[in-house]
Amino acid sequence: MKPTQDAMTFGHTRAKRQKLSDVIVEDVKRWIVAERKQPGDRLPNEKELIELFGYSKSTVREALKALEVRGLVSIRTGPGGGAYLQQVSVDHASEPLRNFLHFHHLDGHHIYQLRKVLEPELAVSVVGKLTPEHFERLEANVRLCTLEPTNEDELRTQREAELAFHTMLAEACPNPVLSFMCRFLNDLLRDLVVYKKALDHHHFGEANVDYHTQLLAAYRREDADEVRRLMAEHMVDAEAHMHEMEAHIGAKHLLLPSGQR
Amino acid sequence: MKPTQDAMTFGHTRAKRQKLSDVIVEDVKRWIVAERKQPGDRLPNEKELIELFGYSKSTVREALKALEVRGLVSIRTGPGGGAYLQQVSVDHASEPLRNFLHFHHLDGHHIYQLRKVLEPELAVSVVGKLTPEHFERLEANVRLCTLEPTNEDELRTQREAELAFHTMLAEACPNPVLSFMCRFLNDLLRDLVVYKKALDHHHFGEANVDYHTQLLAAYRREDADEVRRLMAEHMVDAEAHMHEMEAHIGAKHLLLPSGQR
């Protein structure tokens, strides 16, 4: 962000006239906070909105489309249908970011440079925050990964599950920004891994399971130092495996153009 | 680009029928990659798109709106107007993320937990990557912050400039994900700081300038270890100031509801 641009946007030298549909979007957003609307609440329906704002149907519909794309509302047809407020989901928040990064040709190194510092930070932040339900799910996950895979599909499922372990930790993280970033990195990594043939990365899986098991034990003891040490080592190890993988397959262009899952 | 009516019934056992406008969005995305379109290239204009797809104007317009919201195109009127492909901007990528985090009640601690690990990482990653132009802009920035502020407006400008220092470093970062995340954190922080009255944070500004100056010197020497050490200390120091600030003003709800800048 260049300073000149900053100066411009700050001084309200907005040259472009705002489109009416964008005005509606702004108004609706204001209305949401003014009326203390919650996710699940319904917006006035199309006809009412048209009367309320005094704009035409097409314009209101464009505005609703914009809100829908932003993930703020979801729209249903039929009786009792209409636009319902939604909690902006992780997926909605990360899609544009993926589009943005799509043009920047990522590779494993970029992702692991961040994972190496963020995952240990995340790991420590959930020490003492795990409920019995969390432990149950995490242990089930590890059990799934311990089984001997009989076919290629099972192997891929296991590789996905290994990432899911980290996503579960992220869900327990009290810092929403850190949580989002780790989940996002996991998603990037998954797209990357999916494209690579699961060659013989047996020992990789075994190493992962081993780290995950040790991490769980450390969580039980609430041993923050050990959690940090283990996760840091786990990341360094995982990055090495990734490099090995990348050496075998010269895959660049990790992200899907459509950015859809 | 050849959409047909049965596009939805094709491979999808999806219960929900996709809206036509979303079909168009998908088709356009595919068309972009298939035709190797670049930012700056023009899409067929409205009328042509209507004929091409065989859908009505409103539907096509909704699709264009969706693409516009996603930051993929910008639309102009007048001769030679129409939808132009755009590079997805940082702002477009971060807006939904800000919407997402808006409901999660962030505070300074959440942001600094990340800044403390990410900024040093970023700082080191740009060692040896700074051009003379970079140095010039960075030094101009430090000079601006060194001046004695004469009024409240200037003081705010300086506080903004202090953040801009970090944004400039982020722009030089070779890792796009790391770069984005640091810029995003800066933006979050700015919204936070803007809302707080710039009380007497004179010594805060002085400490910042001092760190920035030392960092520049270390960059000149390409002393990576010192850069890391300085930036880490800078972040710890800045967090302390932030806590002080937050103690004075009990400000929660940091993010603007509109999420617009």
Place this chain on the structure above:
DNA sequence: GCACCGAATTTAAGCGGATAAATATGATTA
């Protein structure tokens, strides 16, 4: 010549009403 103004042109923006599709609800029937 040159700057300025304004009409013509091109293109998106906005309008409103008609018809189709989806879905929840209540009525009907086996």
Place this chain on the structure above:
DNA sequence: TAATCATATTTATCCGCTTAAATTCGGTGC
């Protein structure tokens, strides 16, 4: 009772037209 159908409600899509904005270009005055 359970499955099915009818119907009412609400969004989805279509159409053709009017309005507004941005650009081009020719003319006018200096």
